[in-house]
Amino acid sequence: MIPDDTNIKAANMPNANSLIxxxxxxxxxxxxxxxxxxxxxxxxxxxxxxxxxEIAxxxxxxxxxxxxxVMPEIDGYTLCRYLKKMPSTKNIPIIFVTTKGSVEDEQVGLEAGAVDYITKPISPPIVQARIQTHLFIANQNRLLEHKVSERTRELEQTRLQIIRRLGRAAEFKDNETGFHVIRMSYYSRLMAEAITKNPMWSNLIFQAAPMHDIGKIGIPDHILxxxxxxxNDEWQIMQKHPQFGASILGDDDGSDLLHLAKEIALGHHEKWDGTGYPNQLKGKEIPLSARIVAIADVFDALTTARPYKDAWSVVDAVEYIEKNAGKHFDPALVKVFKEQLPAMLRIRTTYSEEKGRARLSA
Structure with a gap:
């Protein structure tokens, strides 16, 4: 079954599975x-x-x-502000537990994005009660977000079609139907859903992934x-398409979708071992979204025929990705990829190039 926007992994109530x-x-x-x-x-x-x-x-x-x-190098207020700016962590509730107990300190903490502020020495019953309350509120917020997304499905579908067409603008020259961007966006969301309880972030991955190669618009035809x-000179020009993509997407102006799309466009050719491009980022320096899309993009590219190559078998493509875990790809995400492979193969069948051509000619 193809995943849709109603897929929620969060439990209905906080329980022993909650991670603090x-x-x-x-x-x-x-x-x-x-x-x-x-x-x-x-x-x-x-x-x-x-x-x-890193853990977050x-x-x-x-x-x-x-x-x-009060911590060395980066204090808690700064860390909180940073976590609240990142789409993948912005919805995690943060409670300050600190010796800084003045009204001014508490105000700074709450303005930084925390949901609560507890002073030391702690009262165990208060800590337990506050945690239970905020886990419940976070869960209710996820359910509310889900209901809102259901009611705005038609608007989202329209926006998604526009995004896919923007993604196809880059794929049009070397992909006859443009179904690559559809398949790899579904693959990306499957992996995102497997690793987070934040359905909004998973759906943003789904919507942003089709724009990963938008920068190819800026590559001359004789190279592309x-x-x-x-x-060597042509390859250096080709390697500029992530920066071109980031420039096309521009400043996000507060849009989580454009922020994530730019992050993916700029980072999906980076490699876990630091040998990728354009910035030679290494390991977890590479944004999580880009690490996910890198696997989805390569898997679909390998298993799809292109003018310059035949399609690889699924077995050969999976073997390649496994061999490059820890080199090209995040090793932990490779495990997630293998777990989600059955669902990915169903997506691959549903949105195959053959079916795409048939739909276009109908």
Whole structure:
């Protein structure tokens, strides 16, 4: 069954599966909070903001973050603001747990995006009650977002068709039906849904993915359509299409969709080992969205016939992706890709090139 916008992974109520991330540079504080919560929730701990940022973007993502303010290098207020700017983490509720207890401190924390502010020394019943309350509120917000998305489905479908046509503008020269952008966007959403409880972010991936190669519009035809091997100079020009795409998409002006589309366009040719382009980003320096789309894009490109190559078998394509885990691709995402492969193959059949040509000629 093809996934649709009603697919929600969140449970109806907070439970023992909820993951709490505790961030504090004092091991004793981590120990106290972990012992308090581990009997009821899954718990992860981070002793620095840098480590917390990594965990917040991993999968599964935290359902809630308990965050200290006073930490070396990056304080809690700064980390909170950063998490609230990122589409993949903006909906994770953050509660400050800190010794900074003035009214002014609390105001700064709430303005940074936290949902609550608890001062140390903590009261265990208060911490437990606040966590349960905000997990419940976050869950209700997800359900409300789902209902809103159902009621605006027609508008979203119209927007999605416009986005797909924009994506096809880049694919039109070397992909007869443009079904590549449809398949790889479904593949991308499948993987996104498998690693996050944020259905809005998964759907943004779905909508933004078709624009990953929009920068190819800026590549001259004699290079883009060349069936033989590119020269070094030609390859250098071809490698500019991520920057062209980012320029075409421009500043996001507060749009989560355009922000994510630009992030994907700029980052989907980066490689896990740092040998990709245009910026030679490495590992988790590469945005999660771009890491997802990289696998979806390569899998579909390998299994689809192009003017310069025959289609690979699914077995050969999967083997290639597995061999390049840790080199080209995020190893953890390769595992997710393999888990979602049966659903991807159903999508591949539904939106095959043969069916696409048949629909166009009907």
């Amino acid at each position: 991330l505790i961030v504090d540079d004092e091991p004793d504080n981590l120990h106290v909070l972990s012992n308090l919560l581990r009997h009821k929730y899954r718990v992860k701990a981070a002793i620095s903001s840098k480590k917390a940022l 973007q991993e999968y599964p993502q935290p359902d809630l973050i308990l965050l200290d303010v 359509l060349k069936t033989g091997k590119l020269t």
